[in-house]
Amino acid sequence: MDxxxxxxxxxxxxxxxxxxxxxSQSNPQVQLEQYTTPERVVANMLYIAAYTHGDVxxxxxLDLGCGTGRLGLGAAFLGAAxxxxxxxxxxxxxxxxxxxxxxxxxxxxxxxxxxxxTIHGRFDTVLQNPPFxxxxxxxxxxxxxxxxxxxxxxxxxxxxxxxDEQLIRMLKSRGNFVQVLPSPFLGGFIAKYGGDITAVYSxxxxxxxxxxxxxxxxxxxxxxxxxxxxxxxx
Ligand SMILES: C[S@@+](CC[C@H](N)C(=O)[O-])C[C@H]1O[C@@H](n2cnc3c(N)ncnc32)[C@H](O)[C@@H]1O
Numbered sequence: 001m002d003x004x005x006x007x008x009x010x011x012x013x014x015x016x017x018x019x020x021x022x023x024s025q026s027n028p029q030v031q032l033e034q035y036t037t038p039e040r041v042v043a044n045m046l047y048i049a050a051y052t053h054g055d056v057x058x059x060x061x062l063d064l065g066c067g068t069g070r071l072g073l074g075a076a077f078l079g080a081a082x083x084x085x086x087x088x089x090x091x092x093x094x095x096x097x098x099x100x101x102x103x104x105x106x107x108x109x110x111x112x113x114x115x116x117x118t119i120h121g122r123f124d125t126v127l128q129n130p131p132f133x134x135x136x137x138x139x140x141x142x143x144x145x146x147x148x149x150x151x152x153x154x155x156x157x158x159x160x161x162x163x164d165e166q167l168i169r170m171l172k173s174r175g176n177f178v179q180v181l182p183s184p185f186l187g188g189f190i191a192k193y194g195g196d197i198t199a200v201y202s203x204x205x206x207x208x209x210x211x212x213x214x215x216x217x218x219x220x221x222x223x224x225x226x227x228x229x230x231x232x233x234x
Contacts, residue, residue: 009051010078016043018077019070022099025092032089033131033139035207037070037157044177044203045155045225046074049125053198053227055153056080059124062151064116064143069096069109071127076105083109086119116146126151132159141189148193152230158186160202160222167202167222177201180224195228 019039028034037045050056057079063072066085073096076083083105087093093113100109112119130143140158147154160167161183170178180202182190190197205223 012043012047015046015074015077016040018103019043019074022070022073022103023068023095025068025095027091029089031135033135034067034089034092035129036067037129038205038207039070041157041203041205041223042070042074044201045071045127045157046078048177048201048225048227049075049127049153049155050078053153055125055155060084060122062086062119062123062126062147064119064126064128064147065130066096066111067092069099069111071129072096072109073099073103073105075125075127076109077103080125081108084112084119084123085109086112086114086116088113088115116143119146119150121150123151124153126154126156128155129157144190144195145193148190148195148228148230154195154226154228154230156226156228158183158224158226160224161185164222168204168220171202171204171222177203177225182226183224186226190226190228194231196231198227198229200227201225 016039019042024036025034056075058081060082061075061080063085066072066087069085072083072085090113093111096111126147131139133140180200182197182200202222206220
C-alpha cells in the first residue's frame, strides 16, 4: 500500500464543512488582496493535491499568504505531517492561530507572521492563493518565485487570463473543475524559475462584495489552479 493510501479517505463534503467552520478575515485589507478562498475551491484544490497527485498526506506543507489558515488547516485535516502558514498581516495570523487551536491541530500547524521573502528551508508542497497583483503589481510573481525556491510541488491559484463565457457556462453546468492549457505568460515565467507545469484546472470562484469599489453583490470569475513540479537538477 502506498504511503498516502494508509490514511482514511476524507469525504470532500466533510473537508468543505471543516473549512467553512473556520473563522474568516474580520477586516480584509484591499492593499493585501485579502480575498478568502471559498470552501468549494479549497476542497477541490486539496482533493487534487492529496488524492490525484499524492502531495499532502504525510508531507511537509507550506501555506504562503495563509490568511486565516484555510489551505494549511485543510491540508492538516487531510493528514499532512507538518504545516507552516505564513502571512504578513498580524490580524490574519491571529485568526489562523484561533482556527488552529479550535481545530485541535496545534501539534502539526505552525504560524509565522512575516513577509514570504523571509521564508527559507525545504518543504514537500506549497499551497497558495497569492494576491493576483491587482493592487501590488507582480505580487503573484514573488509568491511563485518563493514557492519554486523552497518546494518540490506547488499548487498555486491564478486569475484566468481572459473572460471566457463558454468556460464559465461549462463550469456552471458540469461543476467543480475542467483541465485547461497554461497561459503563455505564466508558462514562460514558471519555466524561467525552474518549474514544469503538470496540469492546470479551471474553477469558478464567487466572492461577496467586500470593498467599496465592488459594483455587484457577488463577483463570479474563473481561476486557474496551477500544479507545478520543480525541475530536477541534471
Ligand atoms: C488572496 S489572500 C489568500 C488568503 C488565504 N490563503 C485563503 O486562501 O483564504 C492572500 C494573502 O496573502 C497575504 N500576503 C500578501 N502579501 C504578502 C507577503 N508579501 N507576505 C506574506 N503574506 C502576504 C495577505 O495578507 C492575504 O492573507
